[in-house]
Amino acid sequence: MPTFNVQIFEGRTLEEKREFVKAITEASCRTIGCTPESVDVIITEVKKEHWSTGGVLWSDRS
Amino acid sequence: MPTFNVQIFEGRTLEEKREFVKAITEASCRTIGCTPESVDVIITEVKKEHWSTGGVLWSDRS
Amino acid sequence: MPTFNVQIFEGRTLEEKREFVKAITEASCRTIGCTPESVDVIITEVKKEHWSTGGVLWSDRS
Amino acid sequence: MPTFNVQIFEGRTLEEKREFVKAITEASCRTIGCTPESVDVIITEVKKEHWSTGGVLWSDRS
Amino acid sequence: MPTFNVQIFEGRTLEEKREFVKAITEASCRTIGCTPESVDVIITEVKKEHWSTGGVLWSDRS
Amino acid sequence: MPTFNVQIFEGRTLEEKREFVKAITEASCRTIGCTPESVDVIITEVKKEHWSTGGVLWSDRS
Numbered sequence: 001m002p003t004f005n006v007q008i009f010e011g012r013t014l015e016e017k018r019e020f021v022k023a024i025t026e027a028s029c030r031t032i033g034c035t036p037e038s039v040d041v042i043i044t045e046v047k048k049e050h051w052s053t054g055g056v057l058w059s060d061r062s
Numbered sequence: 063m064p065t066f067n068v069q070i071f072e073g074r075t076l077e078e079k080r081e082f083v084k085a086i087t088e089a090s091c092r093t094i095g096c097t098p099e100s101v102d103v104i105i106t107e108v109k110k111e112h113w114s115t116g117g118v119l120w121s122d123r124s
Numbered sequence: 125m126p127t128f129n130v131q132i133f134e135g136r137t138l139e140e141k142r143e144f145v146k147a148i149t150e151a152s153c154r155t156i157g158c159t160p161e162s163v164d165v166i167i168t169e170v171k172k173e174h175w176s177t178g179g180v181l182w183s184d185r186s
Numbered sequence: 187m188p189t190f191n192v193q194i195f196e197g198r199t200l201e202e203k204r205e206f207v208k209a210i211t212e213a214s215c216r217t218i219g220c221t222p223e224s225v226d227v228i229i230t231e232v233k234k235e236h237w238s239t240g241g242v243l244w245s246d247r248s
Numbered sequence: 249m250p251t252f253n254v255q256i257f258e259g260r261t262l263e264e265k266r267e268f269v270k271a272i273t274e275a276s277c278r279t280i281g282c283t284p285e286s287v288d289v290i291i292t293e294v295k296k297e298h299w300s301t302g303g304v305l306w307s308d309r310s
Numbered sequence: 311m312p313t314f315n316v317q318i319f320e321g322r323t324l325e326e327k328r329e330f331v332k333a334i335t336e337a338s339c340r341t342i343g344c345t346p347e348s349v350d351v352i353i354t355e356v357k358k359e360h361w362s363t364g365g366v367l368w369s370d371r372s
């Protein structure tokens with residue numbers, strides 16, 4: 001606790017993901033007072049053809 | 063808002079997904095009064111070997 | 125299949141939810157070819173103080 | 187009902203998943219009194235580079 | 249790992265939930281080979297007016 | 311994008327949640343290069359009697 005499920009588009013590098021989960025964990029501990037080991041971050045990569053906003057798939061947006 | 067996470071089996075075409083998210087968005091705006099741009103639909107495709115009903119994987123059903 | 129998890133702000137009436145899930149189910153069957161009985165829609169109501177966009181809680185927006 | 191979404195690391199065999207969903211379904215029916223057919227289990231496999239604990243990706247742990 | 253998110257209707261007693269999470273955890277360890285401490289089970293109770301099957305809310309079914 | 315769903319135990323103040331979502335949003339933009347307005351954070355509060363680790367509800371731990 002806390003457990004994060006975060007959905008992002010495909011395309012980030014491993015190094016970006018590494019920095020991302022580290023930063024999310026630090027931000028959590030600093031603001032809601034938890035130990036780092038209690039923080040889980042689970043990343044789900046979503047294809048642009050699987051996410052729509054306003055009824056339009058992101059793969060169809062230019 | 064609203065944000066949809068919808069789980070479907072693999073196998074739909076891109077055109078089916080395109081019509082699906084458009085229809086879901088329209089149905090939402092018509093019934094709960096939101097603007098299209100506020101509607102996100104995120105599709106997750108699930109393999110039949112990763113979904114069970116009644117304790118049996120769908121890949122094991124004939 | 126499909127199974128929808130949809131997050132909306134609090135405040136809709138029961139009648140609006142009733143029309144909403146009916147419309148989502150019809151839209152699904154029409155566009156991706158499933159039987160109505162295979163469609164589950166699960167609504168999660170979210171308080172405005174539990175949803176942020178741009179780092180600002182919706183309860184803090186005027 | 188109940189509907190399970192369960193996140194596990196990649197790497198289980200089909201036979202392990204088959205026994206897993208069967209056991210989860212039986213455990214549910216025995217303890218909360220439901221029929222097997224009402225139990226859905228959806229497995230999501232997560233890569234070790236997409237899950238962090240304590241700010242460190244599991245792919246970076248030795 | 250594994251992390252379960254399970255959605256059930258409201259109405260179970262605390263004792264039922266206690267037996268349920270214990271049984272799910274044991275079933276997981278027995279079938280996919282994990283330690284009990286690695287198993288998280290998070291229960292979400294859903295109102296019958298927030299879950300529909302076939303386009304009909306469960307609160308509207310007799 | 312990104313969209314966060316984060317599960318925490320009940321008990322944080324509104325001010326803590328306010329700082330939390332702000333920090334998560336900033337950490338995301340800094341590490342994976344997104345605009346703040348594209349970041350949604352949805353908090354789900356979980357009762358201790360609805361979360362188990364190792365088969366034991368957190369409400370049963372002393």
